[in-house]
Amino acid sequence: MAQKKxxxxxxxxxxxxxxxxxxxxxxxxxxxxxxxxxxxxxSVRLPKVxxxxxxxxxxxxxxxxxxxxxxxxxxxxxxxxxxxxxxKQECIGYACIAEVPLVxxxxxxxxxATGYPTxxxxxxxxxxxxxxxxxxxxxxxxxxxxxEILTETVRAFNLAEQYRxxxxxxxxxxxxxxxxxxxxxxxxxxxxxxxxxxxxxxEEYFPYDDxxxxxxxxxxxxxxxxxxxGLNHKQDGFPTNDSKVxxxxxxxxxxxxxxxxxxxxxxxxxxxxxxxxxxFTIGSTARxxxxxxxxxxxxxxxxxxxRPLTIWPFPDAxxxxxxxxxxxxxxxEMNLGQMVHEVERCAKGNCEVEGITRVDGxxxxxxxxxxxxxxxx
Amino acid sequence: MSTIxxxxxxxxxxxxxxxxxxxxxxPHIWCPGCGHGIVLKALLRAIDxxxxxxxxxxxxxxxxxxxxxxxxxxxxxxxTLHGRAMAFATGVKLAKPELKVIVITGDGDAxxxxxNHFIHACRRNIDMTVLVMTNSTYGMTxxxxxxxxxxxxxxxxxxxxxxxxxxxxxxxxxxxGATFVARGTAYHTIExxxxxxxxxxxxxxxxxxxxxxxxxYFGRANKFKSATHMMEAIEKDGTVNVKQAEKLTPEQLKxxxxxxxxxxxxxxxxxEQYENLIMQKATSKK
Ligand SMILES: Cc1ncc(C[n+]2csc(CCOP(=O)(O)OP(=O)(O)O)c2C)c(N)n1
Ligand code: SF4
Ligand SMILES: [Mg+2]
Numbered sequence: 001m002a003q004k005k006x007x008x009x010x011x012x013x014x015x016x017x018x019x020x021x022x023x024x025x026x027x028x029x030x031x032x033x034x035x036x037x038x039x040x041x042x043s044v045r046l047p048k049v050x051x052x053x054x055x056x057x058x059x060x061x062x063x064x065x066x067x068x069x070x071x072x073x074x075x076x077x078x079x080x081x082x083x084x085x086x087x088k089q090e091c092i093g094y095a096c097i098a099e100v101p102l103v104x105x106x107x108x109x110x111x112x113a114t115g116y117p118t119x120x121x122x123x124x125x126x127x128x129x130x131x132x133x134x135x136x137x138x139x140x141x142x143x144x145x146x147x148e149i150l151t152e153t154v155r156a157f158n159l160a161e162q163y164r165x166x167x168x169x170x171x172x173x174x175x176x177x178x179x180x181x182x183x184x185x186x187x188x189x190x191x192x193x194x195x196x197x198x199x200x201x202x203e204e205y206f207p208y209d210d211x212x213x214x215x216x217x218x219x220x221x222x223x224x225x226x227x228x229x230g231l232n233h234k235q236d237g238f239p240t241n242d243s244k245v246x247x248x249x250x251x252x253x254x255x256x257x258x259x260x261x262x263x264x265x266x267x268x269x270x271x272x273x274x275x276x277x278x279x280f281t282i283g284s285t286a287r288x289x290x291x292x293x294x295x296x297x298x299x300x301x302x303x304x305x306x307r308p309l310t311i312w313p314f315p316d317a318x319x320x321x322x323x324x325x326x327x328x329x330x331x332x333e334m335n336l337g338q339m340v341h342e343v344e345r346c347a348k349g350n351c352e353v354e355g356i357t358r359v360d361g362x363x364x365x366x367x368x369x370x371x372x373x374x375x376x377x
Numbered sequence: 378m379s380t381i382x383x384x385x386x387x388x389x390x391x392x393x394x395x396x397x398x399x400x401x402x403x404p405h406i407w408c409p410g411c412g413h414g415i416v417l418k419a420l421l422r423a424i425d426x427x428x429x430x431x432x433x434x435x436x437x438x439x440x441x442x443x444x445x446x447x448x449x450x451x452x453x454x455x456x457t458l459h460g461r462a463m464a465f466a467t468g469v470k471l472a473k474p475e476l477k478v479i480v481i482t483g484d485g486d487a488x489x490x491x492x493n494h495f496i497h498a499c500r501r502n503i504d505m506t507v508l509v510m511t512n513s514t515y516g517m518t519x520x521x522x523x524x525x526x527x528x529x530x531x532x533x534x535x536x537x538x539x540x541x542x543x544x545x546x547x548x549x550x551x552x553x554g555a556t557f558v559a560r561g562t563a564y565h566t567i568e569x570x571x572x573x574x575x576x577x578x579x580x581x582x583x584x585x586x587x588x589x590x591x592x593x594y595f596g597r598a599n600k601f602k603s604a605t606h607m608m609e610a611i612e613k614d615g616t617v618n619v620k621q622a623e624k625l626t627p628e629q630l631k632x633x634x635x636x637x638x639x640x641x642x643x644x645x646x647x648x649e650q651y652e653n654l655i656m657q658k659a660t661s662k663k
Contacts, residue, residue: 025472026468026471026472028467028468044659047651047655047656047658047659047660048659048660050656052471052472052651053655054467054468054471056464056467056497057464057493057494057496057497058493060461060464060494061461061464061467061493061494061497064457064458064461064464064465064467064468064494065464065465065467065468065471066468067465067468068437068455068464068465068466068467068468068469068470068472069468069469069471069472070468070472071455071468071469072435072468072469072472072473072476073472073473074472074473076468076472090458091458091461094457094458219473220435220453220455220469220473220476221432221433221435221453221473221475221476222432223432225431225432225451225452225453225454226453226454227447227448227454227455227456228454228455228456229448229455229456230456230457230458231456238402238448239448
């Protein structure tokens with residue numbers, strides 16, 4: 001096969017290409033560094049493919065309109081960073097309970113508050129998981145290169161449509177703003193999933209049909225007239241005070257993700273077979289980690305890398321298994337320790353777990369990681 | 378203006394409310410004497426008069442007593458978050474412009490927490506009809522003061538009298554760019570039906586500020602004897618139709634709020650602009 005022509009794209013531009021590839025037809029958002037190029041790119045690309053772009057008055061409006069667009073039947077996306085993610089939280093919960101497919105891109109910058117807008121960070125990992133009140137399901141993917149932003153954005157749309165839930169694409173400013181050569185996949189090259197359509201008679205349609213873990217979702221205006229609310233509801237979508245129904249649905253929306261973890265998880269392993277020390281990290285930090293692994297392997301040190309591409313649901317099984325065969329897991333992250341607690345939880349004391357933190361707006365270097373690894377070898 | 382005979386004739390035609398309601402979702406949550414149900418009645422009649430198809434209507438609301446309306450009507454219905462109705466509605470409309478989008482919102486929902494979305498939806502002139510139910514209180518949370526609570530009025534959070542001057546939703550809508558701005562009341566039901574109808578057939582953002590009563594909270598706290606007394610004092614005696622107002626002296630108009638269509642202009646509608654300008658340009662340039 002002929003070598004495909006590659007283009008030099010920025011991470012955020014690759015996100016736009018991924019969204020278009022996945023069939024995204026609706027974008028609503030509000031500009032914020034370092035995610036703005038996603039909005040700019042979508043404003044150019046969407047009208048060319050018959051899609052709609054709107055710049056809303058704030059991030060709340062952005063996600064609210066995107067939810068509306070999704071309910072009208074279009075694959076929808078919004079993108080933001082730091083303060084914008086804080087503003088979107090109430091609506092994230094709405095999309096969770098109303099089970100609306102939606103992709104939310106969060107390009108991580110330093111926080112809290114306005115923090116360090118142009119500085120990279122990985123401090124939204126817990127915000128992605130817990131960033132709305134109430135128990136709710138979360139899926140978050142974590143690409144670490146420009147080509148991977150494209151493929152993971154496509155996967156995020158697939159997961160959102162399949163499980164009728166918001167999915168976050170979470171990457172740090174470094175990955176978002178770096179440029180790498182990338183071949184745009186041909187149609188058909190990557191899997192594209194569409195939400196299950198309703199096929200029953202309108203009078204028999206329940207938007208939250210009890211018989212399904214994930215019920216088919218009819219678009220507004222397709223003859224299925226139904227009700228959507230952020231209140232706890234019955235299978236017909238109308239509010240309820242029935243404690244049994246409330247309990248069942250609160251559990252079901254979590255179970256959608258929990259029982260399908262194996263399908264949602266995606267990990268990349270590097271040199272882990274005989275590793276005595278493992279590194280666990282994501283995004284641009286994984287690039288430093290990969291460099292560190294290569295360097296240390298040259299000196300014969302048995303170190304490997306576990307890199308989750310799905311950070312939520314957390315890769316419990318992979319970390320638990322790993323903890324039984326290594327002496328230590330090192331968790332470098334550009335925050336003050338978020339993933340490290342999850343790793344500790346899964347390792348259950350089987351091995352040492354040590355974090356490397358960094359919040360000065362500079363990336364974690366290979367040297368920092370190598371230094372930490374050496375202490376366990 | 379229709380004659381009294383014509384009015385009587387209209388009223389006597391049996392109207393099939395159940396055609397538009399979800400009867401199995403009734404009774405509604407509203408208190409006896411609440412204006413929200415009266416507004417719904419006028420809306421359903423206006424929808425019928427405008428000949429809208431149920432499948433093509435999407436009704437979007439926020440949170441509040443008024444915002445519970447979509448649950449009772451047989452359309453595509455979306456009950457969203459407090460203040461966000463117009464933002465959700467913007468998404469629905471832009472994604473599917475063939476839908477007739479109707480927003481039901483409270484004075485708190487539209488003008489306090491949702492004020493920013495209200496301003497910008499009006500500015501875009503996106504085609505939707507917005508019914509703001511102005512009962513001068515936060516009914517759902519038990520009668521706190523709202524952005525339309527009059528000065529000195531008593532609420533559960535203004536026990537010593539309200540010191541915040543109230544908003545005029547119509548002036549706000551007009552200044553923001555809405556192309557159809559009107560006011561109605563739950564007392565003047567026939568006039569309201571006509572106003573809502575005219576708003577529904579208008580292309581662009583149409584806003585109707587509808588003064589209705591919350592006898593349970595605003596009424597009791599401010600010593601109104603009954604729901605009807607309240608309607609008479611605020612809605613009947615406190616307002617005057619713009620047409621009639623032309624004949625009144627400034628003296629006579631003192632303390633009266635204007636009803637009827639207050640502003641109506643033609644201006645390009647957002648979704649059409651998007652399709653005619655943006656999509657055209659994007660696809661013609663290679
Ligand atoms: C973010 C948020 N803040 C506060 C509330 C509580 N709340 C629910 S309804 C409401 C006020 C409703 O007033 P209005 O919109 O005027 O409607 P009404 O009940 O008077 O019809 C408030 C404050 C909420 N649901 N969400
Ligand atoms: S509390 Fe007030 S606004 Fe709410 S239903 Fe009762 S009367 Fe109506
Ligand atoms: Mg109110």
